Amino acid sequence: MSLADLYREIILEHARHPQHKGPLDGPVTLQAGLDNPTCGDEVVVQVRLGPGGLVEAAKFDGVGCSISMAAASIMSEMLVGRTLAQVKELTESYTAMVSGQKAPTDDLQDLVAFAGVAQFPMRVKCAALPFHALQKGISRYEGGI
Amino acid sequence: MSGRIDRRQDFPLLVGPEGAELTYLDSAATAQKPEVVLAALAHYYRYDNANVYRGVYSLAARATAAFEAAREKVARFIHADPDEVVFTRGTTESINMVAWAWARAELKPGDEILTSEAEHHSNLVPWQEAARATGAELRFVPLSEDKTVSVDSVLGAISQRTRIVALAQVSNVLGNLPLEVARISEAAHRVGAVVLIDGAQSVPHLPIDVHAMDADFVAFSGHKMMGPTGIGVLYGKRQILAAMAPFHFGGEMISHVDPEVSTYKDAPQKFEGGTPPIAQAIGLGVACDYLSGLDMAQVMAHDRRLGELAASRLREVPGVHVYGPRGDRMGVVSFNLDGVHAHDVATALDQQGICVRAGHHCCQPLMRQLGVAATARASFYAYNTEQDVDKLTAGVLSTMEFFHHVAR
Ligand SMILES: Cc1ncc(COP(=O)(O)O)c(C=O)c1O
Ligand SMILES: [Zn+2]
Numbered sequence: 001m002s003l004a005d006l007y008r009e010i011i012l013e014h015a016r017h018p019q020h021k022g023p024l025d026g027p028v029t030l031q032a033g034l035d036n037p038t039c040g041d042e043v044v045v046q047v048r049l050g051p052g053g054l055v056e057a058a059k060f061d062g063v064g065c066s067i068s069m070a071a072a073s074i075m076s077e078m079l080v081g082r083t084l085a086q087v088k089e090l091t092e093s094y095t096a097m098v099s100g101q102k103a104p105t106d107d108l109q110d111l112v113a114f115a116g117v118a119q120f121p122m123r124v125k126c127a128a129l130p131f132h133a134l135q136k137g138i139s140r141y142e143g144g145i
Numbered sequence: 146m147s148g149r150i151d152r153r154q155d156f157p158l159l160v161g162p163e164g165a166e167l168t169y170l171d172s173a174a175t176a177q178k179p180e181v182v183l184a185a186l187a188h189y190y191r192y193d194n195a196n197v198y199r200g201v202y203s204l205a206a207r208a209t210a211a212f213e214a215a216r217e218k219v220a221r222f223i224h225a226d227p228d229e230v231v232f233t234r235g236t237t238e239s240i241n242m243v244a245w246a247w248a249r250a251e252l253k254p255g256d257e258i259l260t261s262e263a264e265h266h267s268n269l270v271p272w273q274e275a276a277r278a279t280g281a282e283l284r285f286v287p288l289s290e291d292k293t294v295s296v297d298s299v300l301g302a303i304s305q306r307t308r309i310v311a312l313a314q315v316s317n318v319l320g321n322l323p324l325e326v327a328r329i330s331e332a333a334h335r336v337g338a339v340v341l342i343d344g345a346q347s348v349p350h351l352p353i354d355v356h357a358m359d360a361d362f363v364a365f366s367g368h369k370m371m372g373p374t375g376i377g378v379l380y381g382k383r384q385i386l387a388a389m390a391p392f393h394f395g396g397e398m399i400s401h402v403d404p405e406v407s408t409y410k411d412a413p414q415k416f417e418g419g420t421p422p423i424a425q426a427i428g429l430g431v432a433c434d435y436l437s438g439l440d441m442a443q444v445m446a447h448d449r450r451l452g453e454l455a456a457s458r459l460r461e462v463p464g465v466h467v468y469g470p471r472g473d474r475m476g477v478v479s480f481n482l483d484g485v486h487a488h489d490v491a492t493a494l495d496q497q498g499i500c501v502r503a504g505h506h507c508c509q510p511l512m513r514q515l516g517v518a519a520t521a522r523a524s525f526y527a528y529n530t531e532q533d534v535d536k537l538t539a540g541v542l543s544t545m546e547f548f549h550h551v552a553r
Binding site: 006040122123126 | 547
């Protein structure tokens with residue numbers, strides 16, 4: 001395992017120039033924040049659902065290492081146009097990959113870049129953080145909270 | 146200040162095929178253990194294991210004698226008397242014991258607890274809770290420009306209302322030279338306040354004389370001074386411990402129990418309810434002797450030399466920020482690389498066999514004071530050498546190169 005296996009170019013690129021970062025303008029359907037108390041990564045995810053229950057806009061904000069910030073950036077890009085059911089599927093597929101329970105699959109698209117995280121147990125939480133925040137937001141929304 | 150110690154060979158984890166490749170720079174979190182400590186733990190369980198105080202048989206007498214001998218070793222190490230040494234689980238439990246057993250009995254609304262924003266959460270959160278419970282007020286010593294606590298600012302912050310001054314002698318983030326506790330004690334005692342010193346980062350690294358410091362309480366952890374985990378110490382002045390109520394009630398700490406009411410043993414036993422960590426205490430005693438054998442003045446000089454060398458080498462690297470005092474310092478060096486998060490630095494260094502810590506180091510208010518979310522931290526001890534500083538510097542340079550090259 002070399003450093004370059006963890007820090008793929010696309011990850012460093014997104015960490016440097018995050019996409020969809022900042023507060024979501026307009027109505028917010030669901031949101032949640034989460035932090036990683038052991039290391040201080042913090043992320044807030046905001047999502048707006050549009051017609052047909054499709055994600056119309058998604059943004060994140062936060063501070064943290066390049067793994068957590070790049071994961072939040074790529075995640076936000078990929079959410080748009082999906083149903084909540086598809087978002088949940090994506091989340092499960094991704095968290096299974098970074099925790100080493102599943103090989104990368106094509107549905108993960110750019111998120112495949114995070115496959116190397118499974119070899120760095122101390123960084124799995126960083127990679128999963130934005131998705132865990134998203135999951136929290138979805139279950140709150142579905143629970144009517 | 147000569148301070149050239151090279152004792153790596155005494156530490157089994159750091160020798161052998163895997164260990165030899167390791168550059169362990171996280172002793173501020175926990176120290177490695179010398180062979181003599183490991184052997185003492187094994188010896189105790191193989192030959193002397195029995196519960197203390199209770200048994201009449203000679204095996205129990207041997208265990209009790211070894212346990213009490215450990216208390217004497219620890220007392221000697223900090224220049225205390227054995228009955229002033231209370232065994233706890235560590236610094237956190239020691240401070241909590243004072244925040245519960247002492248503070249809740251002694252503090253009232255209008256009283257002030259003086260601490261600082263540079264403290265470890267272990268020396269902050271218990272005081273927040275004690276303040277809430279008693280109506281006393283938390284006060285913070287103004288920090289210097291480098292965010293360290295200076296004795297002068299402590300003296301300026303002590304008021305007629307101060308009842309307790311609770312400060313770390315050495316910060317686990319900034320690596321400041323040890324506070325001159327005697328000056329603080331004198332000022333605090335003049336207004337009738339007591340002094341608690343968080344010695345987690347000082348007791349392992351410098352000669353300690355609690356009577357000369359004249360502190361009322363000193364808290365520290367065995368695992369940061371080459372002893373086992375699960376054992377720590379609360380030093381307390383004899384007359385204060387005598388007046389203080391117990392904190393854990395149960396077996397071992399009682400003298401006479403009736404169904405309705407009980408009487409308790411004298412200090413230190415009255416603070417040690419339940420079966421104590423016997424093997425761990427014995428291991429800590431051996432660690433104290435090992436450190437004394439190195440000579441604590443030499444240990445301090447050694448750690449300082451490596452800390453100062455690392456800080457000045459890292460400061461020479463463009464884009465590296467080193468926190469804490471310029472010049473004289475202890476062997477704790479926190480730093481950040483421009484544009485690279487501390488986690489990423491720690492992972493990159495780990496790839497080169499260098500163990501540093503990254504995060505807030507249980508000092509969130511201090512991170513806010515420093516204006517950062519996290520830092521990387523290298524810390525040194527008697528098994529580290531100048532070569533480890535060389536590896537750290539080279540590792541930081543190549544980390545910088547990796548992230549800045551790929552990201553360009
Ligand atoms: C300054 C300081 N205080 C308190 C503690 C807490 O020590 P322990 O976790 O052993 O109770 C530490 C350990 O990290 C420390 O560095
Ligand atoms: Zn992280």
